Amino acid sequence: MAIEIEQPSVGLSKVAVSETHGEDSPYFAGWKAYNEDPYDESSNPSGVIQMGLAENQVSFDLLEEYLEQHSEASSWGKGSPGFRENALFQDYHGLESFRQAMAGFMEQIRGGRAKFDPDRVVLTAGATAANELLTFILANPGDALLVPTPYYPGFDRDLRWRTGAKIVPIHCDISNNFQVTTQALEAAYEGAVAMNINVRGVLITNPSNPLGVTIQRSVLEEILDFSTRKNIHLVSDEIYSGSTFSSSEFISIAEILEARGYKDSERVHIVYSLSKDLGLPGFRVGTIYSYNDKVVTTARRMSSFTLISSQTQHLLASMLSNKKFTENYIKENRERLRKRYEMIIQGLRSAGIECLKGNAGLFCWMNLSPLLETPTREGEVALWKSILHEVKLNISPGSSCHCSEPGWFRVCFANMSEETLEVALKRIHNFMEQRKTASS
Amino acid sequence: MVFKLNNHLLSSIASSNGHGEDSPYFEGWKAYDSNPHHPTENPNGVIQMGLAENQLCFDLIQDWLKNNPKASICTPEGVNEFREVAIFQDYHGLPEFRNAVAKFMEKVRGNKVTFDPDRIVMNGGATGAHETIAFCLADPGEAFLVPTPYYPGFDRDLRWRTGVKLIPVDSESSNNFKVTREALENAYEMAKLGNIKVKGLLITNPSNPLGTMLDRETLRSIVSFINEKNIHLVCDEIYAATVFSQPDFISIAEILQEDIECNLDLVHIVYSLSKDMGFPGLRVGIIYSYNDAVVSCARKMSSFGLVSSQTQHMIASMLSDDEFVGKFIRKSKRRLAARHRIFTYGLAQVSIKCLTTSNAGLFLWMDLSGLLEEKTFEAEMALWRVIIHEVKLNVSPGCSFHCTEPGWFRVCFANMDDQTMQVALSRIRTFVNKDVDTKKPKKTLRWQGSLKLNSPRIYDDFINSPHSPIPQSPLVRART
Numbered sequence: 001m002a003i004e005i006e007q008p009s010v011g012l013s014k015v016a017v018s019e020t021h022g023e024d025s026p027y028f029a030g031w032k033a034y035n036e037d038p039y040d041e042s043s044n045p046s047g048v049i050q051m052g053l054a055e056n057q058v059s060f061d062l063l064e065e066y067l068e069q070h071s072e073a074s075s076w077g078k079g080s081p082g083f084r085e086n087a088l089f090q091d092y093h094g095l096e097s098f099r100q101a102m103a104g105f106m107e108q109i110r111g112g113r114a115k116f117d118p119d120r121v122v123l124t125a126g127a128t129a130a131n132e133l134l135t136f137i138l139a140n141p142g143d144a145l146l147v148p149t150p151y152y153p154g155f156d157r158d159l160r161w162r163t164g165a166k167i168v169p170i171h172c173d174i175s176n177n178f179q180v181t182t183q184a185l186e187a188a189y190e191g192a193v194a195m196n197i198n199v200r201g202v203l204i205t206n207p208s209n210p211l212g213v214t215i216q217r218s219v220l221e222e223i224l225d226f227s228t229r230k231n232i233h234l235v236s237d238e239i240y241s242g243s244t245f246s247s248s249e250f251i252s253i254a255e256i257l258e259a260r261g262y263k264d265s266e267r268v269h270i271v272y273s274l275s276k277d278l279g280l281p282g283f284r285v286g287t288i289y290s291y292n293d294k295v296v297t298t299a300r301r302m303s304s305f306t307l308i309s310s311q312t313q314h315l316l317a318s319m320l321s322n323k324k325f326t327e328n329y330i331k332e333n334r335e336r337l338r339k340r341y342e343m344i345i346q347g348l349r350s351a352g353i354e355c356l357k358g359n360a361g362l363f364c365w366m367n368l369s370p371l372l373e374t375p376t377r378e379g380e381v382a383l384w385k386s387i388l389h390e391v392k393l394n395i396s397p398g399s400s401c402h403c404s405e406p407g408w409f410r411v412c413f414a415n416m417s418e419e420t421l422e423v424a425l426k427r428i429h430n431f432m433e434q435r436k437t438a439s440s
Numbered sequence: 441m442v443f444k445l446n447n448h449l450l451s452s453i454a455s456s457n458g459h460g461e462d463s464p465y466f467e468g469w470k471a472y473d474s475n476p477h478h479p480t481e482n483p484n485g486v487i488q489m490g491l492a493e494n495q496l497c498f499d500l501i502q503d504w505l506k507n508n509p510k511a512s513i514c515t516p517e518g519v520n521e522f523r524e525v526a527i528f529q530d531y532h533g534l535p536e537f538r539n540a541v542a543k544f545m546e547k548v549r550g551n552k553v554t555f556d557p558d559r560i561v562m563n564g565g566a567t568g569a570h571e572t573i574a575f576c577l578a579d580p581g582e583a584f585l586v587p588t589p590y591y592p593g594f595d596r597d598l599r600w601r602t603g604v605k606l607i608p609v610d611s612e613s614s615n616n617f618k619v620t621r622e623a624l625e626n627a628y629e630m631a632k633l634g635n636i637k638v639k640g641l642l643i644t645n646p647s648n649p650l651g652t653m654l655d656r657e658t659l660r661s662i663v664s665f666i667n668e669k670n671i672h673l674v675c676d677e678i679y680a681a682t683v684f685s686q687p688d689f690i691s692i693a694e695i696l697q698e699d700i701e702c703n704l705d706l707v708h709i710v711y712s713l714s715k716d717m718g719f720p721g722l723r724v725g726i727i728y729s730y731n732d733a734v735v736s737c738a739r740k741m742s743s744f745g746l747v748s749s750q751t752q753h754m755i756a757s758m759l760s761d762d763e764f765v766g767k768f769i770r771k772s773k774r775r776l777a778a779r780h781r782i783f784t785y786g787l788a789q790v791s792i793k794c795l796t797t798s799n800a801g802l803f804l805w806m807d808l809s810g811l812l813e814e815k816t817f818e819a820e821m822a823l824w825r826v827i828i829h830e831v832k833l834n835v836s837p838g839c840s841f842h843c844t845e846p847g848w849f850r851v852c853f854a855n856m857d858d859q860t861m862q863v864a865l866s867r868i869r870t871f872v873n874k875d876v877d878t879k880k881p882k883k884t885l886r887w888q889g890s891l892k893l894n895s896p897r898i899y900d901d902f903i904n905s906p907h908s909p910i911p912q913s914p915l916v917r918a919r920t
Contacts (some may be wrong), residue, residue, distance in 0.1 A: 027830030084498040089721040282749030309748035
């Protein structure tokens with residue numbers, strides 16, 4: 001056996017020892033609590049219910065049904081491309097049939113209001129990889145992307161960790177329902193300039209995570225105009241585009257560009273993934289759609305580090321090119337999410353809790369500011385802890401999303417059965433009742 | 441849709457050529473791509489011998505898949521697991537996947553070593569694994585030592601986005617390109633003189649492009665070297681199961697079990713299923729580290745390149761079938777050995793020598809220095825162009841692997857069927873005999889056609905720097 005030597009350990013890189021992976025935040029701490037004591041209807045009915053994970057589990061039966069009826073399309077042999085050819089395929093352009101299917105699917109989600117060219121679809125292993133990759137391409141270490149708050153906590157790692165890029169927040173508040181304004185954009189930009197930070201782009205999530213709201217057309221136009229004025233990039237993460245409750249309410253940046261005849265579009269890049277709309281986070285299917293040729297070429301080369309398994313491309317190419325299936329899926333999925341949303345909103349309202357009016361996503365943005373001991377981040381974290389440990393619900397505190405106003409929480413509703421959601425709502429109801437009697 | 445090309449500012453990384461594709465080397469791929477050989481439809485096309493793929497055992501895999509429908513979550517037998525698998529995005533990876541991979545790695549090493557499944561970290565292929573390890577171990581500007589000749593992809597994988605440097609450790613044909621302690625020390629000293637901090641040594645064992653293994657003595661010497669200098673050791677063992685004849689493969693894991701002084705925190709193994717199993721499309725890359733902090737950090741970074749859970753599920757099922765795995769490894773070795781034999785024999789018949797110590801890999805390291813007009817890389821490139829355009833074989837010139845001696849070529853033999861292999865051999869025979877028949881032993885056949893590329897730059901590259909990095913072009917769609 002090797003004789004181990006005690007030596008001052010040779011260092012790892014600065015990136016390795018930094019904390020920018022972000023796992024020490026409450027966002028992840030809640031997950032740990034859940035992992036240690038997970039709710040189960042029969043075996044652990046008093047366990048922690050996971051409401052901090054934005055997953056879509058409401059439409060799996062549709063996928064399973066498809067597979068049962070089309071197993072020959074997703075298996076090998078019998079006329080479909082054999083296993084061998086598939087297992088050998090590592091071309092970073094990706095399977096053409098899959099790119100075409102993705103482009104078509106993205107068009108369907110937007111009701112045909114925008115066209116997507118399959119040759120501009122770059123494939124990555126998840127949106128996590130797509131966002132990091134785009135940042136490597138658009139920004140040098142020390143440069144910044146402007147991101148409206150509140151935002152998805154994972155951005156802190158995805159946009160900053162290995163790239164060395166910075167995030168400069170665009171502050172949004174409840175006064176106008178957290179919408180982005182030109183003043184807020186300008187303020188963020190000026191703030192960066194004052195700190196000698198080079199701003200390379202704006203990154204928006206539309207529909208928004210954690211707000212669960214689509215961005216209005218006029219706001220999208222303002223953001224695009226702002227980016228053009230400052231001559232910076234615009235990244236639109238549209239990962240929840242298929243999860244809007246009504247098809248007509250989502251407006252993609254692609255539509256805005258088409259309406260403008262694609263003028264100045266080389267600064268625009270769209271990120272998408274099948275993790276939310278199709279509920280397939282394990283398959284690692286992300287994509288970058290860029291209107292900039294150099295970005296497409298470079299992103300494609302970089303995707304070598306994060307290609308999608310050819311086996312998975314093959315399966316999904318077949319599934320997504322079945323237009324009848326996708327049309328039905330998109331419609332049905334929207335409807336089920338809308339129903340879930342209604343259910344949770346009613347449940348919360350009857351417990352005396354209001355949420356931001358949402359129209360998309362797998363979560364609602366809940367306002368618990370009236371419950372705070374002190375209207376501060378500490379007050380919010382204290383409340384979050386008591387909800388986690390007493391009510392046994394893992395929800396995400398707004399501070400982990402960099403929300404500038406304390407007391408807001410993101411609550412996921414699509415990653416559980418209806419029965420479990422009822423249990424969660426009941427617990428919240430009891431919690432609120434107890435508080436009422438305690439204070440009276 | 442045509443978009444006006446604007447001078448939009450991209451990052452330095454994006455604007456650099458660290459991706460490695462602006463190289464004359466691309467010419468070979470283009471030649472193949474625009475005129476690919478097909479036994480019936482295009483018998484005079486270019487045969488692809490520049491792609492190190494293992495296509496010899498797909499019949500075994502296909503049989504197994506047919507008999508194990510549960511391994512797929514898309515079949516009626518397996519679809520009940522679809523939901524659970526599709527949701528699974530934990531960067532620890534499916535436990536059964538890690539267990540199966542650990543067992544497979546042990547089997548490939550003749551069960552002489554054990555691997556802890558909890559030290560297995562997934563990545564987007566070995567490509568992703570190498571970049572991740574570089575991110576974990578080195579800061580921008582710091583360096584890894586790499587013995588030459590080496591896989592051209594390293595120039596991109598280890599350097600492009602990480603900012604890490606590579607410093608070559610030279611080897612010579614006079615001792616069969618062995619890695620010597622002296623060369624390691626020299627390279628380390630050169631780095632010091634250049635004020636470059638060396639963070640680690642990267643070895644590929646078995647070697648690409650040499651197809652040779654590191655012997656016990658060399659491995660022990662390397663372990664002592666890295667411990668003395670207190671630098672990391674990254675062992676790429678991606679070709680471990682392709683060792684087709686004696687002596688047996690010796691993994692770094694085996695050395696660590698011996699009576700040797702070593703700080704285990706310094707040692708890391710990179711692995712993949714792309715070569716041993718022939719699954720490059722599935723993107724199964726592995727980092728195995730003896731250093732807890734590296735395991736933890738690499739695991740977090742693996743979020744950027746997780747293996748599809750669908751693939752993890754299938755691989756877990758396949759690799760835990762002990763009987764199948766044993767059969768596969770045995771047959772694969774036998775078939776590779778046969779290919780190697782046929783090729784080296786066929787080349788020997790026309791007096792072309794290959795590196796004799798090679799007993800592994802999916803390729804030969806062929807010595808054509810006798811056909812060079814002068815012993816220069818310029819001449820090597822000229823000969824290479826003739827081989828591509830006249831002989832219609834895409835082989836890889838040694839300079840693209842940073843070989844210090846001109847005239848060597850890597851020739852892949854496992855990515856084609858028997859018939860194509862015979863065609864390739866007969867073309868080589870014809871070419872060599874024609875050259876001999878002209879009775880001008882020193883004459884090199886010059887490519888008279890127009891060079892489609894930026895020729896002045898090629899010569900600049902060689903005149904100014906024999907170690908000029910000419911990274912390998914991206915892998916294109918494979919065709920048989």
